Amino acid sequence: MSTNRVHRIAVIPGDGIGKEVMPEGVRVLEAAAKKFGFKLAFDDFDFASCDYYEKHGRMMPEDWKEKIGTHDAIYFGAVGMPDRVPDHISLWGSLILFRREFDQYINLRPVRLMPGVPSPLANRKPGDIDFWVVRENTEGEYSAIGGKMFPGTDREVVVQETVMSRVGVDRVLKFAFELARSTPKKHLTSATKSNGIAITMPYWDERVKEMAKNYTDVKWNQFHIDILTAHFVMNPDRFNVVVASNLFGDILSDLGPACTGTIGIAPSGNINPERNFPSVFEPVHGSAPDIFGQGIANPIGQIWSGAMMLEHVGEHDAAAAIVKAIETVLSQDKLRTRDLKGPASTSECGKAVAAALG
Numbered sequence: 001m002s003t004n005r006v007h008r009i010a011v012i013p014g015d016g017i018g019k020e021v022m023p024e025g026v027r028v029l030e031a032a033a034k035k036f037g038f039k040l041a042f043d044d045f046d047f048a049s050c051d052y053y054e055k056h057g058r059m060m061p062e063d064w065k066e067k068i069g070t071h072d073a074i075y076f077g078a079v080g081m082p083d084r085v086p087d088h089i090s091l092w093g094s095l096i097l098f099r100r101e102f103d104q105y106i107n108l109r110p111v112r113l114m115p116g117v118p119s120p121l122a123n124r125k126p127g128d129i130d131f132w133v134v135r136e137n138t139e140g141e142y143s144a145i146g147g148k149m150f151p152g153t154d155r156e157v158v159v160q161e162t163v164m165s166r167v168g169v170d171r172v173l174k175f176a177f178e179l180a181r182s183t184p185k186k187h188l189t190s191a192t193k194s195n196g197i198a199i200t201m202p203y204w205d206e207r208v209k210e211m212a213k214n215y216t217d218v219k220w221n222q223f224h225i226d227i228l229t230a231h232f233v234m235n236p237d238r239f240n241v242v243v244a245s246n247l248f249g250d251i252l253s254d255l256g257p258a259c260t261g262t263i264g265i266a267p268s269g270n271i272n273p274e275r276n277f278p279s280v281f282e283p284v285h286g287s288a289p290d291i292f293g294q295g296i297a298n299p300i301g302q303i304w305s306g307a308m309m310l311e312h313v314g315e316h317d318a319a320a321a322i323v324k325a326i327e328t329v330l331s332q333d334k335l336r337t338r339d340l341k342g343p344a345s346t347s348e349c350g351k352a353v354a355a356a357l358g
């Protein structure tokens with residue numbers, strides 16, 4: 001096996017339990033690199049944290065883009081300590097800047113019911129729920145275009161525009177269709193609401209239909225967002241790849257992981273598929289100040305995000321092996337952390353995943 005593959009990874013633990021789960025993520029990645037014969041060059045950064053903010057009066061140094069802009073990926077923990085720094089400063093001064101400046105127009109979340117994790121949905125077992133949510137991450141409903149007319153009067157009107165560009169819609173659809181094509185089921189679902197939102201959503205549907213012509217091997221369907229959320233809960237086994245605009249994707253990418261149990265295990269990627277800029281891989285959970293410092297945080301979300309990162313840099317076998325190792329560990333009562341009613345500490349759980357890689 002070749003050993004000259006080197007991936008440069010910027011490591012940013014951030015705040016709170018980010019600092020506790022990150023070492024476990026790195027531990028598992030190192031074990032995977034050793035086993036699968038590639039190298040990971042880690043560079044550690046202390047910015048994008050509230051500690052950094054309190055020392056320097058800003059979340060990141062001025063030259064942050066030079067510092068992390070040429071890495072193959074950014075491995076992120078969590079940001080935010082709302083008691084010390086308001087969330088709008090910590091978040092907007094770090095993650096949101098990454099998304100914008102590095103054109104991470106895909107937000108990707110796997111939704112998979114793992115062994116040992118009780119689903120809030122009745123009668124669902126591992127294997128029943130296993131799909132991806134692809135969210136458009138840069139335009140759509142979250143635009144700053146709009147305003148207030150006649151403020152303070154009873155004629156007050158507020159308007160906020162939804163922006164969909166052909167480039168913006170097509171690129172997220174292309175990513176989603178490519179992902180669907182790479183999966184065994186080769187199926188894609190589009191989230192829409194063209195029965196109520198009469199201009200932008202019909203446009204979205206039109207672009208889906210157009211894009212589908214390039215993917216005749218992929219079967220696809222579409223649901224209005226209202227019934228789609230119901231299906232997430234009632235029939236999650238119907239889905240494979242679900243693609244959605246920024247707002248709808250925001251909702252679905254929280255609902256999906258909620259259907260599969262604890263927030264502590266869900267991973268995510270903010271991705272620039274062309275690799276013009278580094279992508280960010282981070283657990284879905286936040287810095288969890290309420291449990292920080294106790295060594296009880298579940299490291300699986302961080303570790304699984306590491307697997308997604310390896311997938312992104314082309315280490316497919318290693319990525320699959322990490323997900324498998326996570327399943328092995330979650331199947332065993334004594335290796336689970338407290339949020340899953342187990343006795344294991346953060347590092348015991350992380351070490352177990354590394355060991356399960358074999």
Ligand code: ATP
Binds near residue numbers: 017080264288298
């Ligand atoms: P965000 O910072 O993303 O806005 P938040 O601050 O609302 O999120 P989290 O920090 O994710 O929320 O924490 C929500 C709850 O879930 C907290 O009670 C926290 O202790 C728990 N939690 C979050 N992550 C983990 C984890 N990895 N292991 C165990 N419990 C966790």
Ligand code: MG
Binds near residue numbers: 079080286288
């Ligand atoms: Mg938080």
